[in-house]
Every structure is written in C-alpha cells, then in structure tokens.
Amino acid sequence: MKLNGRRESSNVEDRRGLSGGQKTGLGIGGIIIVGLITLLMGGNPLDVLQQAGSMMGTEQQTTQREFTEEEQALAKFSKQILAGTEDVWTQIFKEHGATYQVPRMVLFTDGVQTGCGGATSSVGPFYCSADQALYLDLSFFSTMKQQLGADGDFAYAYVIAHEVGHHVEYLTGLLDQVHQKMQTVNETESNKLSVRLELLADFYAGVWANYDNKMFGSLEDGDIEKAINCAAVIGDDYLQKKARGYAIPESFNHGTSAQRMKWFKLGLQTGDISRGTTFQCSDEEL
Numbered sequence: 001m002k003l004n005g006r007r008e009s010s011n012v013e014d015r016r017g018l019s020g021g022q023k024t025g026l027g028i029g030g031i032i033i034v035g036l037i038t039l040l041m042g043g044n045p046l047d048v049l050q051q052a053g054s055m056m057g058t059e060q061q062t063t064q065r066e067f068t069e070e071e072q073a074l075a076k077f078s079k080q081i082l083a084g085t086e087d088v089w090t091q092i093f094k095e096h097g098a099t100y101q102v103p104r105m106v107l108f109t110d111g112v113q114t115g116c117g118g119a120t121s122s123v124g125p126f127y128c129s130a131d132q133a134l135y136l137d138l139s140f141f142s143t144m145k146q147q148l149g150a151d152g153d154f155a156y157a158y159v160i161a162h163e164v165g166h167h168v169e170y171l172t173g174l175l176d177q178v179h180q181k182m183q184t185v186n187e188t189e190s191n192k193l194s195v196r197l198e199l200l201a202d203f204y205a206g207v208w209a210n211y212d213n214k215m216f217g218s219l220e221d222g223d224i225e226k227a228i229n230c231a232a233v234i235g236d237d238y239l240q241k242k243a244r245g246y247a248i249p250e251s252f253n254h255g256t257s258a259q260r261m262k263w264f265k266l267g268l269q270t271g272d273i274s275r276g277t278t279f280q281c282s283d284e285e286l
C-alpha cells in the first residue's frame, strides 16, 4: 500500500502498556463485536465478559513502556488507515445526504476495559458500540503473520476497515436492530444473523478499499490478493478445521472463507454500498 505523506487520524487513544486500561465498569449495555479470530487463539467469545470480571481488580499502571520501531510503525500505519476510513466514509455518507460520525480507535496491549465490558487480546480486534470505538492490540498483526500466513499491510488495513464496517452498521441503526433480534431467537438463528453482520462488514471493507484507491491511489500490485488471502484464512470453516480438525456449520458466526472473500470482493469491485445486501439474500445466496 502506498501511504506516503498520508495523514494520521487524531481520533486515537493510546493505552498501550497500561494494564487493564481505564475502569469503565461492566454491562453498560453496549454491543461488543468480538474479533475476527477468537477461535484461532483458542478463545471463546463468551470469555470476554468473564475475563472482564477478573480484570476489574487490576491495578492500573500509568506509565507506558518504550515501544519498538516495529510497534511504532504499526501504530502509525493503523492511524493512517483509520484516517483513510474517515475520509472515505465521510465522502460516502455525504453522497447519500448524511453525515458520518467518526469512531475512535483505542490501541491497547493484553487487556482493556470498554463500555461493553473488559476484553483481552485473545479475542482479536473488536468494535464496541457503547463507545463507538474499535479496539486494537497491534500484536494481533504479528499473530496474523505467524499463524495465518496473512502478511502484508493491505491485509492489516482490511482488518481495521472491517471493524470500521461494524461502526457503519451501528450508525445506520442496523447493528442495534439485529442484536435485538438475536436476543429473541435460538443460537443457530442468532449465529446466522451474526454471519450476515460480519459479511456486511467485509463488504464495507471492500467498499472502503475501492474509495481509498480512487481518492488516494493507495493500492499496489498484490495488495488485493493479500486482503483476499486474509479473508480466506479467517473464515469459520478454515479456522475450525485448523483448530479442531473439523467444522460445525451451525456454529459459524463470521461466515465461511468463500463467503468472506465474495463479499469483500463485491464491495471492492463495485464501490457501491447499495450492493451490500447480506440481509436481503437467502442463505444460499450469501
């Protein structure tokens, strides 16, 4: 990706090196969208809230340690990508006569308290609607590289753009609406709704890439392949097979590799948000 001279977002809170982060309390009523690769790390999304309980007693450390050059480079990169999503979504909302409200990005290490409860890095990057913030432990990108083989800066950018996609779902009212519905149905149906939210966020990440390239000429040869490879290796079927040797389709909550690639590509190729029809499609069409 070409990012030379691109601005860095100022909507970033750096809590790296602070244990536990600020204590904001539990269960304020936000929606936590757990990360892309919980299973990969051997975690269970439900652990998020349990871990929160044990983190409440943690003493807060107030000084940050020194960061390595690689960590600083990743932080800068993430801030530039976030800035790109701000510009792109501001433009798209404007085209539809609306105003985009930018999210915050919180960088943390190990564990963090959020308006949606506490979480540890094991859940991967996530979005919390109560804070309108995405939470990112930059070590995730090293994990991605080591365990998934999904290298490349555009693949990292895709992960950030996916979380921003959940923020867009929040702004349009869809996120709250779908989460309310999820409370009233059984687990299998609830997982299906979750898959649709995730695939829509993948689609929005594709739309972002389309606009970012149009507005800033950011894509280089091979970038798209890297992002598509990333979408493939974070599919539920791929991750479950890797972790357990078999996959249980009823438990899928992010979508298969093929579905994730399909929706990302559709967004990328069309750059047209009206094509994001994951809630209108039948199961077969997804």
Ligand SMILES: [Zn+2]
Binding pocket: 033, 034, 035, 036, 162, 163, 166, 198, 201
């Ligand atoms: Zn997601």
